[in-house]
Amino acid sequence: MKNILGREIPEFVEGYGKVKPFGGAFNNLGEVTKKEVRVKSAVPGETKVLSTIREAIEKCNLKDGATISFHHHLRNGDYVLNMVLEEVAKMGLKDIKVAASSIFPVHAPMVELMKSGVITGVYANYMSGPVAEAISKGLLKNPAVMHTHGGRARAIESGDLHIDVAFIAAPTADTYGNINGVEGKAACGTLGYAIPDAMYADRVVAVTDNLVPYPACPIDIQQEYVDYVVAVESIGDPKGIVSGTTRITKDPVGLKIAKMTSQVIEASGLLKDGFSFQTGAGGTSLAVAAYVKELMKKKGIQGSFAAGGVTGYIVEMFEEGLFRSIFDVQCFDLKAIESYKNNKAHQGMSASMYGNPHNRGAVVNNLDVMILGATEIDVDFNVNVTTGSNGVIMGGSGGHSDTAAGAKLAIIVTQLVKGRLPIVVDKCTTVTTPGESIDVIVTERGIAVNPRRTDLIEKLKTTNLPVMTIEELKKIAEDMTGKPEKIQLDDEIVAIVEYRDGTVIDVVKKVK
Amino acid sequence: MKNILGREIPEFVEGYGKVKPFGGAFNNLGEVTKKEVRVKSAVPGETKVLSTIREAIEKCNLKDGATISFHHHLRNGDYVLNMVLEEVAKMGLKDIKVAASSIFPVHAPMVELMKSGVITGVYANYMSGPVAEAISKGLLKNPAVMHTHGGRARAIESGDLHIDVAFIAAPTADTYGNINGVEGKAACGTLGYAIPDAMYADRVVAVTDNLVPYPACPIDIQQEYVDYVVAVESIGDPKGIVSGTTRITKDPVGLKIAKMTSQVIEASGLLKDGFSFQTGAGGTSLAVAAYVKELMKKKGIQGSFAAGGVTGYIVEMFEEGLFRSIFDVQCFDLKAIESYKNNKAHQGMSASMYGNPHNRGAVVNNLDVMILGATEIDVDFNVNVTTGSNGVIMGGSGGHSDTAAGAKLAIIVTQLVKGRLPIVVDKCTTVTTPGESIDVIVTERGIAVNPRRTDLIEKLKTTNLPVMTIEELKKIAEDMTGKPEKIQLDDEIVAIVEYRDGTVIDVVKKVK
Known part of the structure; x- marks a missing residue:
């Protein structure tokens, strides 16, 4: 059978069981049950x-x-x-x-x-x-x-x-x-x-x-x-x-992408008091944070929260008063650990509070802007961060699908070509995050907005940003690299990619 | 039927159901199940x-x-x-x-x-x-x-x-x-x-x-x-x-009881580094804390934690370094609220973490000394804090049974006679906490140790404290007040007193 994204998935996978096909990011909410828990009661005095x-x-x-x-x-x-x-x-x-x-x-x-x-x-x-x-x-x-x-x-x-x-x-x-x-x-x-x-x-x-x-x-x-x-x-x-210090990229291409991303955020209208933001620990992601920080200071904006995987850079923004609080599921560096230890508004959160779609509301649901990466993004905006273009597993969603689903503006920030391969492709090797959750992709050569976001397309028209269709972006990339060859994979399924709601968004095949 | 304390309890109570009779404080541990929970998943964007x-x-x-x-x-x-x-x-x-x-x-x-x-x-x-x-x-x-x-x-x-x-x-x-x-x-x-x-x-x-x-x-x-x-x-x-400030009693009888209590604690050998302590917000309880504080300072002891319902007085001890931390299920005054708000070692706890016998270990299990009150205490050391001697409900266990079960030394601190009635009686009107959990009762006229605690009886022999049997204590009280008349109650059950493990330790009858 095919799921709603057209990914070919068996109805039953040996060693996994019956497959519930992915049917849309918010297709599987409603009443759920948290399982009973078996506990061995402590006997007082026992060590x-x-x-x-x-x-x-x-x-x-x-x-x-x-x-x-x-x-x-x-x-x-x-x-x-x-x-x-x-x-x-x-x-x-x-x-x-x-x-x-x-x-x-x-x-x-x-x-x-x-x-x-x-x-x-x-x-x-x-x-x-x-x-x-x-x-x-x-x-x-x-x-x-x-x-x-x-x-x-x-x-x-x-x-x-x-x-x-x-x-x-x-x-x-x-x-x-x-x-x-x-x-x-x-x-x-x-x-x-x-x-x-x-x-x-x-x-x-x-x-x-x-x-x-x-x-x-x-x-x-x-x-x-x-x-x-x-x-x-x-x-x-x-x-x-822990990394010692997380650093902003010095690469001019990364800085260009970051700057454009901050301009997209500004144009979106989300950058106002109460703004909430998450970004990763990579150099370009941090550069986005740096440009956003500049804008927030210029406009006199205080954000509500930053979330994540938290770096020292985000802590600095928090300490400067640019965010009222931090939601932290994982500290990336020593500065983040110190801040979490000492500041009650630097709030820990469980993975469930962070991103579980089956509770009464996860933190990701309140994100305004999320900065994400991609290994591949297809013309339907589906994103692969699970496998390399050679088909080998080299990552996985982590919080990618969770934050993309929750954020009002989920931005893929990437160079258009990596390792001589185009990032924009006809069809991802593996789909990790569905296109419906991705709002825009920012590359050094151009910006493509998900056609569902007609509002954002309108807003970006008032800027000088190089907005184009994702097909145009793909063509620019392919003009640089040539059309990538389709990789050949075995039929055997080696991994099931579950969407956050437990449905299967894709499978990973054995590499030859 | 009668439960292990000899309390007469029906096997079935209309409007309550089948009764599991109390069978001892630690008789009902082992494997337990925490129930499944039904949750309505949040739809992102919904208010x-x-x-x-x-x-x-x-x-x-x-x-x-x-x-x-x-x-x-x-x-x-x-x-x-x-x-x-x-x-x-x-x-x-x-x-x-x-x-x-x-x-x-x-x-x-x-x-x-x-x-x-x-x-x-x-x-x-x-x-x-x-x-x-x-x-x-x-x-x-x-x-x-x-x-x-x-x-x-x-x-x-x-x-x-x-x-x-x-x-x-x-x-x-x-x-x-x-x-x-x-x-x-x-x-x-x-x-x-x-x-x-x-x-x-x-x-x-x-x-x-x-x-x-x-x-x-x-x-x-x-x-x-x-x-x-x-x-x-x-x-x-x-x-x-919140009460503005909780104050130490100025009543000489209360102070005498508190002083004797601190001497019992000292003699018990528990007053050493790592000491843990809980007391209530009443004037005599706070006076015990004051005497304990003096002893801790004199001996240069740092305790591990104070727990409770927390008062400003306990916070002061914590701030002076006499305890490394506070476990707090409820703040009794503004000073406690401020401390809880500002100090990460002033740790909140849920009611389950505080006293649930059916988890992997509650905080009460680590208490050294617990200071408790009583309306009545019988010659088997069973305590009533649920009903007055007229049979009318005027309290309930709260954390009484939980802390008494957990603490190494659970001390009842009380005047021997209250409202012209003796506190020590043949049989409590209602049993809230079983005698096996109570180690000692301290009154202004004498101290009685639970006969199970032969070790403590030995230790107290080295002091000048007025140790006697609980029967002797009862006689002193009755010599002052006369033997109290037994109250007459109706047969109708108006309340079930559940022990912390869900068994029934007693029932409360309708007053005539």
């Missing part, structure tokens, strides 16, 4: 502190076939996933499903465990590096399931993704399981992605390298959700966890 | 702000027989419960169950609604004033159900108490339902008792007199839990919400 990860696995009664989960705030510095899986393998457990909110190059040891059948399933919102490549090559028994950040929270809360044991990398934990992310040598700030895991898993284990006396205030994840605490030597490499 | 309480009731589709809930942080200054019920009555709804975490004299209009059949059920952790008296007289159709603070959270989370619509008095709310308790003219601090309601009710309505632009940081209850927001003129009378 939660265990000596080893092995003891925790045993106490949790982990069995073949179980699903274990991890969060990715330690990013490419994370040791916890590998430590736990090494122990799982040593214990002879098989057929384990790994639900990691994201997977990085550091998690390469998973590849051998996929080959040996210890790991047979993977759920992730984002993956890059050897694990992503191995999955693309068909080394995982069942198709991987790729969620969005909000969609993962939805899947966990609804019971679609049942977690037997959640292992939470805890920069600081106390003896009764309270966890904070702002202290300890592996401090990473908010722990927003781990919160659904803690609330819905059958068993929850905090793994920490900073076990402190009770209570570990300020608390990010409370004791009432944590069964056991294990102290280890190190949960991660700080160099991989 | 949550409604014009009137009536509109909210209609949007929530409230029907005859439904259960609506309220929290009591506005205490005797609360307007919200009456406003909502007035509208419910006007709309002709009948057979409504009111689950209010506590009920105060200000809620007197409920009495007429009980008579007219608008209200047929009441759930509360504490009640005083006209509603309590009316229930004692048999004016409510079904028996009221009295919970503990932690037990109410348990009942809500387990589904034993299903809430159709939760109405949350919100000192500040934004247009998308984020609520904070620290700003606005009715600021009351933490909103801990309302959190289970927000998380588990079918529909959640914030009623505020300080509707602010999005987002209302710092957030106590998040937007993802709130369906609708209604702005009203006033949610409460600040004079009834």
